[in-house]
Amino acid sequence: MDSGTGSVGVVTPQVIRFNSPLKLSSGASIDGYSLMIEAYGKLNVDHTNAVLICHALNASHHVAGVHAEDPSVPGWWDNMVGPGKPVDTDRFFVVGVNNLGSCFGSTGPMSLDPASGRPYGASFPVVTVEDWVNAQVRLADMLGIKRWAAVMGGSLGGMQALSWTIQYPERIAHCVAIASAPKLSAQNIAFNEVARTAIRSDPDFHGGDYYAHATVPKRGLRVARMIGHITYLSGEDMAEKFGRAMREADYQFHYEIEFEVERYLRYQGDKFSEYFDANTYLLITRALDYFDPAKELGGDLVAALAPARAKFLIGAFTTDWRFPPARSREIVEALIDNGLDVVYAEIDAPHGHDAFLLDDFRYHRVVRAYFDNIAQTL
């Protein structure tokens, strides 16, 4: 294992409130909002060692360490962030943030709409990656961070890091985008659409106002998560983990669990449907669909990235079929065409898209080396 074994220990999330209105890409605006955050390590005197970690679909501000009330559940990138780890909290001040519209304490569809006194539900505005970055900039202002040493994320988190370099080029020194893409493919959008259809057609969804009906569209969420899981794992990984392993030696000739892969998917789907908000699932998958920084530039990614001034680490995994290496290479090529500094790591790893969350030796070595170099410039 490359990663150190240090943990940031017990951490306490904080709610940060922003009271001025935030104009959104859609034209709507939200009067005020809260962001749930966590922070690890110490901000240095010059405020130059801050790292922002952006999450993907279903994660949160809880990046590292544990919560006192739930000591067995480490943050989602605990193998990456901590003392002695690739993103070393002995050297960096690391901030995790739950995005606007998510369901882990930041303002989102489950929150009370001050105008009505009831949950926003279906009336919560559709937000974009750009909106998230605009919300995060205010967090940086509040924390006194003029410029992030790095903004980092995997998958959708990488898209936010990328968007920082375009929207706020002076406020990000390094962009670390792992297993990401410059925009979704038709197939990516298709998977999102099926997941949304499963949720929206669940009778318990009630057009997004299920809070008022005291229901949860669990059936739809379960199917959405099962579909997602298939796309997070590589076919090779699934073959290795489950193959055709069965619950019983012989076929039972029914539609209950026969194969271990069925048990795994049902378990993942059930677990997810217990804690994730269905409206947030719609909102975040739509933000994914919409991300396309070159859209207003006739698809010219080189032009889209022209404002960027950051240095880049772009990483991709060979067996990731959700955002395959070719998608990362599109970003790399556009960065090079802009004369920007870019390190590209294409990592031979069997675990598909989920590899960005896993403690892979070669992957972590690359990230560690990259952050070591950043640390030397502080």
Next chain:
Amino acid sequence: MDSGTGSVGVVTPQVIRFNSPLKLSSGASIDGYSLMIEAYGKLNVDHTNAVLICHALNASHHVAGVHAEDPSVPGWWDNMVGPGKPVDTDRFFVVGVNNLGSCFGSTGPMSLDPASGRPYGASFPVVTVEDWVNAQVRLADMLGIKRWAAVMGGSLGGMQALSWTIQYPERIAHCVAIASAPKLSAQNIAFNEVARTAIRSDPDFHGGDYYAHATVPKRGLRVARMIGHITYLSGEDMAEKFGRAMREADYQFHYEIEFEVERYLRYQGDKFSEYFDANTYLLITRALDYFDPAKELGGDLVAALAPARAKFLIGAFTTDWRFPPARSREIVEALIDNGLDVVYAEIDAPHGHDAFLLDDFRYHRVVRAYFDNIAQTL
């Protein structure tokens, strides 16, 4: 276009009734059953020119030509089967059959159970590829066909053709299996399981007895079909057909149709949910999951194919990620290890799994040449 333009014209399906019980792989048996069939061309005097076409998940006996009441809808393999076409009905007597458990006229979950006088529904037995072949053998007996010149199918249809060579080696001269596999992968099973979960968790499913409730689990069927469709097309094909093309020039910031690929999937899902039976969907995907002729032989496909005496055409498409060429090569290698004659065609085609249904020049040329050779032996 390689294929001839001849059509078999207006065709009339026939119901064939079998009154003796059929023992199934599950141990259950069915007292009697009907198979809906179509036939094209003329059986020769020696009965040596008969070709059986086996269907995949959602197709039927209606392989070629048109029905008088629906003249705009040709059979599902009309580009392959007809006068002057690769499977030439001027030379071959071609039979299409709807499988036991399907919903196009053969006995299945929608049929009345003579024991109860009500539709079988959830009580219809789970059937296997082997059961289908056993049911098809009786059809051959009834038609006076001692030995098929060829049994042919794509995908799950190819599995039936393969199973014929193992179960009834003396009754099949040629096996033509296109875009098929010797068994499903974990990922294949996973996609089936998500589709089944969508159907089974639809409140209108009523545990499979929705006929009695006068409901149809359309929401579940729609999601199942949307998932299926993604796996039938290649990512490249989707990119080419839809890319990120939008309904409006600008984002509308909602969850209705924004992208053309969403429109396409919804359309396919809606259409399917209007005509396909949900219990049949479960039954056929389960038959897919269960197909594994090497299961009782410790996974040894060479041993599983040892009984085979047929000659083989195995075809696969480069962009098929559901049953990629590697899966067909497993079959080819096991056939070669058995000293059997096999032609293998790996066809560079952009259309993914669905390519087996399409009029691709190189693909059709291979099939035509193969059947030309068969014709010369008659």
